[in-house]
Amino acid sequence: MKARYHLMRCKSALSKSGLPGLDYALNPYRxxxxxxxxxxxxxILRDAELVERWGQDVWLKENVAEVLRAEVRRKRPGVVGVSTVCDPYQPIEKEVELTRRCLEVLRDSGFGVCIQTKSDLVLRDRDLIRGEKFEVGVTVTTLDADVVSKIEPRAPDPDARVQVLKEFKERNVETWLFLGPIIPGVNDSPEQIEEVLREAKSSGSYVMYDKLNVKTGVLERLERVFGAEEVAKIKKILQTPEWWRSVKKEIERKSKVLGLKCESAF
Ligand code: SF4
Incomplete structure (x- = not known):
């Protein structure tokens, strides 16, 4: 099922970011x-309808590149996260190139760029994404195809994401892999974790990891796929500090064995 697309105009492109390592956030899509x-x-977007219909509506900020061009002239240079809220490589990006046009502006500016996506469409922009100015990160929750089809129904498959890291690494772009969110009983087994860490290692990327963040709407969406009983179990385990302590320990132990740089994301 394709999303419904809507056009919107934005007044600003860069917003301040509170995320580690980022000065600004840029989100061409909502x-x-x-x-x-x-x-x-x-x-985060504080929109009840969006919570309910998540994945089914995408707003395109049609003037984002023009607004960004004006802002980079007057704002203090820093590192821009592309993107921090919604993936910058929506399927429609192939046609409308909002993110690509923003990257062109940033490439010619004094700003650094940290791209985070789940889509291999980012490879289209490999001609722009070069050198130390850029970092590219992808999220991989697990390589288990059955789990991926349930929890990330319309995202490109994890192998394609790992390939993104490999290709950018070859072009001397710093790369990282976000392992998460880790969900009890879904992608927290030592085998699942090890598989992802091995892919990070083979792509020359460093690793950040985190557990499930239960904000409004998350448990309800999980319930639609896993059922209320299973989600009640997930919720209970998440409240158990021992669970996360042991998962963290496993990630850090295995990373050490593999010689991987790894850190907790938040
Ligand atoms: S977690 Fe998934 S749905 Fe949410 S912004 Fe990232 S790719 Fe999109």
Whole structure:
């Protein structure tokens, strides 16, 4: 099922970011067609309808590149996260190139760029994304195809995401892999974790990881796929500090064995 697309105009392109390592956030899209069950972006956007219909509506900020061009002339240079709320490589990006046009502006500016996506469409822009000015990161929750089809129904598959890291690494772009969110009983087994860490290692990327963040709408979306009973169990385990302590320990132990740089995301 394709999302419904809507056009909108924005007054600003860069907003201040509170995320580690980022000075600014740039989100050319509002809403995300990938529709991951665990996504807490709709809660951040504070839009009840978006929470309910997450994955089904995407707004395109049609003037974002022009607004950005004016802002980079007058704002203090810093690192821009592309994107921090909604994936910058929506399927419609192939046609409308909002993110690409923003990257062109940033490439010619004094700003650094940290791209985060789940889509291999980012490879289209490999001609722009070069050198130390850029970093590229992808999220991989698990390589288990059955789990991926349930929790990330419309995102490109994890192998394609790992390929993104490999290709950018070859072009001397710093790369990282976000392992998460880790959900009890879904993608927290030592085998699942090890598989992802091995892919990070093979792509020369460093690793950040985090557990499920239960913001408004997340549990309800998980319930639609896993059922109320299963989600009640997930919720209970998340409240158990021992669970996360042992998962963290496993990630850090395995990373050490593999010689991987790894850190907790928040
Ligand atoms: S790709 Fe990212 S922004 Fe989009 S639904 Fe998934 S977690 Fe949310």
């Amino acid at each position: 809403g995300c067609e990938h529709g991951c069950l665990y996504c807490y972006s709709p809660a």
